[in-house]
Amino acid sequence: MRTAILLLLAAGLPGQALAADQVALANSVFVERVTTDAAGKQRVSLEEPKVVTPGDRLVFVLDYRNASARPAERFVVTNPLPDAISFTDAASSPLVSVDGGRNWGLLADLTVALPDGSRRAAQPADVTHIRWAFQKPIPAGGGGKLMFRGVVK
Amino acid sequence: MVKAPVGGAQRPLRTPFPYSLVLLAALAVPMQAQAAGTRAGSTISNTATASFDNGGGPQTIDSNKVDLRVDELLDVTVDSSDPGDVVTTPGATEQRLTFSVTNNGNGEEAFVLGTVANGGGDDYDPAVTQIYIDNGDGVFDAGTDTLYTPGANEPLLDPDESVIVFVLATTPGTVSDGHRGIVSLTAAAKTGTGAPGTSFAGLGEGGGDAVVGSTGADGQDAGAFKVSSATVALVKVATVADPFGGSEPVPGATITYAITATVNGSGSVNGLAITDTVPADTSYVAGSIRLGGTALSDAADGDAGDYDGTRVHVALGAVAGGETRTVTFQTKIN
Known part of the structure; x- marks a missing residue:
């Protein structure tokens, strides 16, 4: 149900038209609004926001498509996180960087230096960049979606 | 740490991806008060890039940019x-x-x-x-x-x-x-x-x-x-001792006055003082003022008590609730 809502929204994106003969990446952002109906049941809706306020939970969707005639090899999608967004999670386990894009790894494998010289395990809020590095080429005509979530700081 | 392996181990998500699962997880996150956060009026911009090689060498493309205005x-x-x-x-x-x-x-x-x-x-x-x-x-x-x-x-x-x-x-x-x-x-x-x-x-x-x-x-x-307030109760007791070992109020008998101030309540009283005029037809017994067990001089000096010829005065100062002060002095019946 919810998937259907999101996909409908995604399909109705005003995002740029995918170039007919190119590899393209479309970026869209939705805000999750939690409302409680008369029966006290919580409902989550995804809206395309023009404005947000701190604490809003955002869903970032990256829509990639290889509209060229040849497979796209070594396909890597990178999204630097806006400063005002605190990363929370992603639908798959992308590579992340917690140091501005210098080093990359799974979040669970990364650490952050503390002022006293020791290191602690990296937390979602430490993430500065997110990256998906595809193992297989994107075939001609192929595509898909990538997704991650964050909160407006 | 590892450098990002191009064409590495990550398996990208294919549609349909499990939104319902993700959203359920979101509901389990407790709502928390947000610190002030991103300044109102600022703009959050997001752009992603994709790099690939579809036969013509490495290329990089940018996505469209999404701008979100931050409201107050x-x-x-x-x-x-x-x-x-x-x-x-x-x-x-x-x-x-x-x-x-x-x-x-x-x-x-x-x-x-x-x-x-x-x-x-x-x-x-x-x-x-x-x-x-x-x-x-x-x-x-x-x-x-x-x-x-x-x-x-x-x-x-x-x-x-x-x-x-x-x-x-x-x-x-x-x-x-x-x-x-x-x-x-x-x-x-x-x-x-x-x-x-x-x-x-x-x-x-x-x-x-x-x-x-x-x-x-x-x-x-x-x-x-x-x-926090306090009340003061005063009780005065006179005890007569006659020259014959009895307690008759005859000339020459000594009267000992005991004035007890009791302070009640959780507060204290400040500037509490006891003043008593020596009765007519009696004479103050010099040096007889006592506060509790301590003798006080008759002069208006460093101690709390004095006798000025007509009355006995003892300054008790601040007294906390629950405490008592007893002042005694003596007179002789003329």
Whole structure:
């Protein structure tokens, strides 16, 4: 149900038209609004926001498509996180960087230096960049979606 | 750490991806109060890039850019700064409670202050006389702090900024020892208050909307006074000793007066003094004044007692509730 809502929204994106003969990446952002109906049941809706306020939970969707005639090899999608967004999670386990894009790894494998010289395990809020590095080429005509979530700081 | 392996181990997600699972997980995250956060009026821009090689060498493309404007969130909290009940006494004026008001929103905002003294849950209603806005030193001083006048000088706070507010009140004269009187300070965003999510179009900092946050843009906290008073009871006892070993009040008999002051209550009395005029037809026995077991001189000097020719006077000073003081002196029947 919810998937259907999101996909409908995604399909109705005003995002740029995918170039007919190119590899393209479309970026869209939705805000999750939690409302409680008369029966006290919580409902989550995804809206395309023009404005947000701190604490809003955002869903970032990256829509990639290889509209060229040849497979796209070594396909890597990178999204630097806006400063005002605190990363929370992603639908798959992308590579992340917690140091501005210098080093990359799974979040669970990364650490952050503390002022006293020791290191602690990296937390979602430490993430500065997110990256998906595809193992297989994107075939001609192929595509898909990538997704991650964050909160407006 | 590893360098990003191009064409590495990551397996990308294919549609349809498990949104319902993700959303359920989101619901399990407790809602928490947000610190001031991203400044109202700023823009959040997101752009992703893709790099690939489809036969013509490595290429990089940018996605479209999504811009989101950050609206002003209206949030405020009020906290009582007093460590406990503030002690007061019946009829006392300019009794002071201290609060802090914090702008938890993300834009500069003015806050309307108010007090509630009749909210119940206490024994009496303090009479609030003034609200003062601290000048930043945290210490009340009517000369340097600002008297709050509604509509004229609402404190204007930056995001995350706090201000100390003093509430002055008079304690009614009719209250009794141990009574509590509660005063709540309220602070409301001048732009507007309401249910979280209520939006005020165009009134946010930077020209966007102002949206009521989780606090309702309306905060309050309670402080309390506690009355601490004391009462004094005096009991005077005369004991006669005649020259013959009896207790007849005959000429030459010595009368010993014992005046006991008993202080009751949780407070204390200040400047307590006992004065007793030596009765007619009796003569004061020189050097007979005693406070408890201690002899006091007749001269008006460093000790607490004196006899000036007509009356005995003992200054007891501050005496706390639950304590007693006994003054004795002697006279001789003429």
